[in-house]
Amino acid sequence: MAKPQYWLIKSEPSVYAYAQLEREGRTEWSGVRNFEARNNLRAMKPGDLCLYYHSNEDKAVVGVARVLTSPTEDSTAPGEDWASVEMGPLVALQKPVTLATVKATPALGEFPLITRSRLSVAPVTPEHFQHVLELGGTKLPKKLPKAS
């Protein structure tokens, strides 16, 4: 399989928290209504890994989610030009990486939470992804379950 791409996805925990994704096992990542975020969604491939950020209440990256399917039409906007993918949980971070921590970490100065604070789906470099995992005291499982 091709190398996974890395992304940052955001959700308000009161709307859809990472714990809910763990409970449900998978969900359609829909409702994105911003062109740039949509284009990022459309660039996702099964197996890509996403840092899962809780906006507003937690203001912290709390887990890693995984893209399970190729992008399709957003079922919440039938006939319109939006996109969605199926998303599944991979691991919760040992400790959440807060926005304050990200801001206090010089190596993460270009992290999209800082540079593109309102974009809900953003690409992340492998270096940033790795750095956030380390700050979260978390390692990815050696063997990833099969996507899709």
Added chain:
DNA sequence: GCCAACGTTGGC
């Protein structure tokens, strides 16, 4: 094609 008005996001 410009830009003011408006709506939404999200940190504080």
Added chain:
DNA sequence: GCCAACGTTGGC
């Protein structure tokens, strides 16, 4: 609750 940032809309 406020407000800054910023994307989108619509009048011209």
